[in-house]
Every structure is written in C-alpha cells, then in structure tokens.
Amino acid sequence: MAKVQGEVIIDLEKCKGCELCIIACPEETLAIANIINKKGYRYAIKAQDNCTGCANCALVCPDAVITVYRKVEKAPKQAV
Amino acid sequence: MSELNEIMNPIKENICLPEFLVYERPDTLTEQEFHYCPGCGHSTVHKLLMEVVSEMGIVGDTIGVAPVGCSVFAYHYLGVDMQQAAHGRACAVATGIKRVMPEKIVFTYQGDGDLAAIGTAETVHAANRGENLLVIFINNGIYGMTSGQMAPTSLEGMVTTTSPYGRDVLTQGYPLKISELLAHLPGVYYVTRQAVNTAGNVRKTKKALQRGLEYQKKNLGFCLVEVVSNCPSNLKMTPLESNEFVANQMIPFYPLGDIKVPEVK
Numbered sequence: 047m048a049k050v051q052g053e054v055i056i057d058l059e060k061c062k063g064c065e066l067c068i069i070a071c072p073e074e075t076l077a078i079a080n081i082i083n084k085k086g087y088r089y090a091i092k093a094q095d096n097c098t099g100c101a102n103c104a105l106v107c108p109d110a111v112i113t114v115y116r117k118v119e120k121a122p123k124q125a126v
Numbered sequence: 127m128s129e130l131n132e133i134m135n136p137i138k139e140n141i142c143l144p145e146f147l148v149y150e151r152p153d154t155l156t157e158q159e160f161h162y163c164p165g166c167g168h169s170t171v172h173k174l175l176m177e178v179v180s181e182m183g184i185v186g187d188t189i190g191v192a193p194v195g196c197s198v199f200a201y202h203y204l205g206v207d208m209q210q211a212a213h214g215r216a217c218a219v220a221t222g223i224k225r226v227m228p229e230k231i232v233f234t235y236q237g238d239g240d241l242a243a244i245g246t247a248e249t250v251h252a253a254n255r256g257e258n259l260l261v262i263f264i265n266n267g268i269y270g271m272t273s274g275q276m277a278p279t280s281l282e283g284m285v286t287t288t289s290p291y292g293r294d295v296l297t298q299g300y301p302l303k304i305s306e307l308l309a310h311l312p313g314v315y316y317v318t319r320q321a322v323n324t325a326g327n328v329r330k331t332k333k334a335l336q337r338g339l340e341y342q343k344k345n346l347g348f349c350l351v352e353v354v355s356n357c358p359s360n361l362k363m364t365p366l367e368s369n370e371f372v373a374n375q376m377i378p379f380y381p382l383g384d385i386k387v388p389e390v391k
Contacts, residue, residue: 104148114150
C-alpha cells in the first residue's frame with residue numbers, strides 16, 4: 047500500500063481559533079492550543095503526527111491560514 | 127514568518143516542497159487579514175471565489191461589486207477590480223458596468239440585508255431583464271453588521287434583537303426564499319443554493335461558483351448562487367454551534383441543491 051504523509055502549516059498569528067478545522071479533520075490531527083497569539087485567540091496547532099494531507103481543514107478555514115502538503119510514496123512492487 | 131510560527135511550525139523539509147503542495151491561500155486574496163468574526167462564512171466564500179477566479183485565470187477580466195453589510199470591505203480582500211454600491215443597489219451598478227464593458231465578467235457579492243431587504247427591487251428587475259451577472263447571495267438569516275436584527279430571511283420563531291419573542295409570521299411575515307422566487311423568471315439562467323458549514327458543502331459551493339463564472343464568461347444570463355451561512359456573533363453561539371444551527375435549522379428550511387439548471391442542448 048502506498049504510504050501517505052501529510053503536513054499542515056498554520057499561520058498561527060492570523061488564526062482566530064474558530065475550531066472549524068479541528069472538527070473537519072478526520073484524523074484528529076489538530077487541537078486548540080492553551081496559549082494565545084497576538085490577536086488574543088487560542089490558535090489551532092498540530093497535536094499528532096498522523097496528517098494525511100486531505101486538506102479538509104484548509105477548505106473550511108475561513109481565514110485561509112492553512113497550507114497543506116501531501117506526499118505519496120508508492121510501495122515497491124513485490125515479486126509474486 | 128513571525129517568531130511564534132517559527133517555534134510552533136517546524137518545517138519538515140522532505141514533505142514541505144512545492145511539488146507536494148495540495149492547498150495554499152489563493153494568490154488573488156490580498157495580504158490583508160479578514161475583519162470578520164472567527165468562523166464567519168463570509169471569509170470562506172471570499173476565499174472560494176478567489177480560488178475559482180485564480181484557477182480560471184480571469185483575474186484581469188473580473189469586476190466585483192461590493193455591498194453594504196458585513197462584507198462592505200470586500201474590496202480590501204478580493205484581489206480583483208471592485209466597485210462599491212449604495213445599500214442594496216449592487217445589481218443596478220453591476221448592470222451599468224456590464225453594459226459598458228460586456229466582455230468583462232461581473233459579479234455582485236451581497237448579504238441578505240442588502241439583497242433580500244433594501245435591494246429586492248433592483249435584484250428582481252435585474253433578474254427579470256436577464257442581465258449577465260453572477261449574484262453571490264450570502265444568507266445567514268440575520269442582520270450581521272447592525273448587531274443581529276431580524277432579516278427577511280430569519281426563520282419562523284427565530285429570536286433576534288427586534289423579535290425577542292421569536293419571529294411571528296402573523297405580524298412579521300414569512301421567511302423569504304429569494305432563490306425560489308427568482309428561479310421562476312425567464313431571464314434567470316442558473317440558480318443554486320449551497321452552504322459552507324462542512325468540508326463537503328464547501329467543495330460543492332466552489333463548484334457552484336465555478337459554474338456561475340463559466341456561464342458569465344459565455345454571457346448566458348443571470349446566475350444566482352445562494353450560500354447558506356452562519357453568524358456566530360449575532361446568533362450568540364460559538365462557531366461550531368452556529369454551524370450546527372445551519373445544519374439543523376436553516377438547511378431544512380432552505381434545502382441545498384440546484385434550483386434552476388440550464389437545459390443541456
């Protein structure tokens with residue numbers, strides 16, 4: 047099976063902590079931080095390293111602060 | 127990148143490469159931060175619209191008309207040519223722009239206070255004349271900018287600052303379904319209603335906006351894309367609760383889907 051690695055980069059200073067991305071994430075990768083940014087909002091952070099790069103979080107993010115990368119490594123074919 | 131971002135976002139050099147990029151902020155959105163409340167549907171629609179404009183490569187040919195309401199500063203965020211209209215008159219201004227420059231793609235971006243209340247006459251007559259406009263109608267069932275008064279689209283029994291006992295249809299009338307109203311007119315080419323409360327609905331809204339702009343490119347007629355949206359601040363809810371309100375209360379009354387689609391020849 048192909049191995050999928052994803053990565054999200056969140057612009058934390060622009061995040062408003064609406065939590066929509068956290069609900070949209072099927073892998074529960076994202077969580078809300080306990081500290082605040084310069085705007086005074088508790089921002090969203092990556093809590094686990096299991097992102098698949100589905101980009102659901104970036105789609106629902108109203109402030110367009112999320113950038114998503116997805117790398118698919120194809121498994122080498124095994125001899126039968 | 128600020129200091130906070132550098133500490134909290136360690137960049138994985140093997141994944142964060144341009145060839146693996148799936149999603150980034152569209153370059154047609156300006157660098158200005160949105161003034162909207164956290165979780166507001168307006169900013170999602172701004173973002174989707176600019177993604178579509180960017181993907182279709184029509185940045186230089188698109189002219190938008192901004193309304194009065196929460197999205198009054200849309201021209202600060204949308205990286206296309208914009209014109210501000212008087213309250214409710216966006217369709218009238220857009221008609222003028224389109225008639226002078228018929229080769230341009232013209233859209234108006236209006237809320238329910240602008241389009242469904244003060245601007246009903248302009249909207250209905252622009253639709254009836256079959257003007258080649260794309261009208262993006264954000265329906266959140268409340269007046270956002272003026273702090274939560276009852277809108278024509280407020281649901282029956284909905285508590286707002288001007289209907290503290292809930293909207294009573296005997297004195298305040300029934301919620302206005304603009305999309306169904308306009309779909310009957312022969313000049314109207316395409317009418318659809320979408321929402322932005324879940325990732326799936328966001329994808330569908332993007333497709334609807336793309337379709338609307340494609341039709342405008344070919345000058346086929348009046349297109350209306352209604353987006354059922356939330357208003358966390360004035361519904362006195364968190365963004366997540368307001369999206370649940372959209373899913374449980376608003377979408378049953380304002381069913382999603384295409385209302386008028388052109389006949390395929």
